[in-house]
């Protein structure tokens with residue numbers, strides 16, 4: 001139960017709170033990065049006389065770049081037009097406006113544009129100072145990482161030194177036959193198309209195939225066929241990389257086992273192992289003393305060997321992995337560039353026939369019908385070399401496409417929602433960029449936790465300081481604040497809360513945040529729709545009071561063990577004890593026994609593992625959650641997976657044992673697991689299909705949930721009860737009198753427990769003042785009406801049980817006092833008929849373990865009251881706070897006196 005409360009209500013108040021704390025911690029850094037730093041840089045650049053565009057928060061010029069790019073791409077240009085305004089429209093306009101050296105903004109980073117030749121020369125000459133650009137989607141590194149194009153500093157020097165000889169003109173000479181073959185194949189194809197006549201051909205793909213063929217042959221020579229296969233794989237890889245850069249890159253997402261990621265890794269491995277095979281073959285040939293230097297790979301290996309020999313150490317050479325990366329790079333760097341050069345050359349010569357004629361004359365003069373050789377080629381003057389640099393702006397465009405969406409999410413949408421909520425008469429805090437109210441929430445919570453309060457103070461301002469103030473400022477029963485850019489609608493109005501809880505399909509459990517927390521609790525508490533209906537139907541019978549009867553002995557054993565411990569501590573006298581950890585152990589023991597019965601010992605081990613898991617989950621939510629990071633093999637992640645598997649396999653073992661006993665017709669229905677399996681069987685038989693039952697995995701999740709939902713909630717209820725009875729001795733005496741009257745020295749039974757009126761009133765009052773779950777969290781997936789208000793999709797809802805329970809208009813002026821008398825005639829009398837008391841939630845999703853928890857608490861109180869009198873110790877500090885559930889921050893120190 002308590003877990004349920006935690007998961008649900010505190011989805012908002014706690015889990016989100018943690019995320020908020022983390023976000024806020026980085027808020028200042030973010031502000032510097034997104035605003036203060038760029039504005040400072042802009043000022044300094046302008047002071048130095050540089051012109052440029054004014055910085056616009058976060059996105060800089062991205063929007064304009066994207067829009068002008070899109071616009072320019074809409075229509076072709078005239079053959080006589082300059083291509084610059086079409087290819088780079090934003091820079092073209094900026095250069096016209098700001099001169100030949102200026103700045104614009106790539107998001108919050110300045111981009112300095114240099115078009116002045118001496119400056120460009122200076123930048124290119126100082127390769128160490130002006131390094132290659134980095135960042136973006138790391139998947140693109142699958143194409144060419146660790147190679148020359150990507151290396152810097154010493155690494156670059158080494159690679160360049162080894163690779164350069166392979167491209168020496170003397171070596172290239174030997175590659176002419178390969179060029180010749182590839183080009184011959186293309187020309188044969190064209191002849192096949194034209195068949196001696198004229199024919200339209202899109203030459204671009206042909207030229208691309210030809211240049212890729214050239215790389216396969218020149219790089220891998222005799223292993224040309226394998227090389228071709230590698231090229232095809234690299235081509236597929238390039239397509240996948242481009243595809244992946246067209247969706248927003250989420251750090252860590254490359255580790256997700258998506259179809260695309262798996263294929264990319266497969267290709268990477270296949271390419272590497274193919275190249276490795278070629279290299280190994282080549283190295284074996286080399287060892288035999290055969291000449292292997294006719295292709296780029298051979299030349300590279302040769303040059304590498306020479307360098308190692310010259311320097312006397314293998315560190316000066318390239319490793320096999322580095323050679324592999326260089327081979328991959330040959331394709332990436334050498335294929336499309338050359339294909340483009342040839343394509344533009346053909347387009348221009350197709351337009352300027354005089355130049356085509358001049359070039360042809362020159363070729364015929366130089367070679368006639370001879371095969372072209374290197375000397376002849378060097379003497380061709382007309383074949384103009386035009387360097388092409390086309391592909392640079394792609395990454396920028398991708399960033400820009402998503403820039404607009406982000407801006408909408410972080411500013412325009414929340415501002416629109418705020419306007420619409422206010423127009424409907426709802427009050428709330430003004431939206432603040434990106435973080436909403438997160439910073440204030442965290443600051444006020446931290447502040448409130450610093451000191452304890454007086455026993456007579458209201459606990460609301462300490463437990464939920466921000467919402468308490470917000471409720472006062474914006475008018476109580478419904479208002480809004482901001483959880484980052486998402487609206488958080490706070491509801492503390494009894495009819496509205498009833499409406500929301502009744503419509504469990506429209507108002508679903510809050511989701512999001514760190515998915516690791518789902519390792520703790522899935523099952524019923526987390527299910528929605530039909531799935532929830534099925535689970536709830538199967539689980540409910542296990543919590544029927546008739547079944548719970550049989551669990552009393554387990555409650556009794558666990559409680560006796562705790563009392564024995566207290567007796568050992570007090571030794572017949574009085575003694576101060578922090579009862580909080582004892583009560584926690586007791587309630588966890590109760591779950592182990594009631595859930596797993598005869599397998600109690602294994603159950604206990606499972607609980608310990610779950611406890612460790614909870615600690616690791618809390619730890620993990622205290623660092624920024626990076627989507628996908630849970631797949632990283634960190635120590636914590638590995639331990640969490642280990643625990644998850646161990647817990648699951650332990651529960652699976654218990655279940656299998658139970659199923660075998662069932663087959664032998666032994667009675668196995670004495671504990672929650674047995675009852676659950678029984679109910680599951682019945683449902684399957686009734687419906688005639690296993691789909692209507694729970695799978696073993698689902699049963700496992702429900703068992704885990706028993707710990708998560710039932711342990712801490714009940715421990716807190718008992719702890720606050722002891723604290724309040726230790727403070728209000730008159731109520732402690734009245735409770736003890738009742739216990740002695742009903743049971744005397746008898747073992748408590750279910751009938752007696754249901755006749756404890758005073759204790760019932762006390763528990764109600766404790767749950768009113770100290771509900772283990774202080775609020776319930778919900779979220780809206782589609783636009784919905786709450787009362788007269790239209791609430792937009794994506795909103796979070798917080799149903800404030802605690803605010804309702806502490807509302808003086810409902811409970812009267814003594815609202816903050818402990819007065820169980822108010823429940824003397826039942827809950828509806830106490831609430832004056834208003835639905836204002838929800839310690840166990842409400843509607844169809846009301847706590848399934850409510851009776852279980854109350855029975856357990858009653859039995860424990862009976863046993864404690866009969867054995868001990870207790871009062872608050874002078875060392876007790878009153879400091880209620882929430883870590884998922886409402887807990888005593890500094891423990892529950894009581895003086896226990898044996899009776």
Ligand code: HEM
Nearest residue numbers: 001002004008525709710713714840841845847848849853
């Ligand atoms: C004092 C003790 C407890 C309190 C105050 C409590 C409170 C709650 C609340 C408020 C909810 C509703 C959450 C929501 O609607 O978002 C809930 C649900 C639930 N509780 Fe409890 N709970 C307690 C003990 C237990 C125990 C002992 C168990 C089981 C052993 C349990 C199991 C559950 C489950 C499975 C749900 C989910 C029900 C559903 O979604 O259908 N709870 N609890």
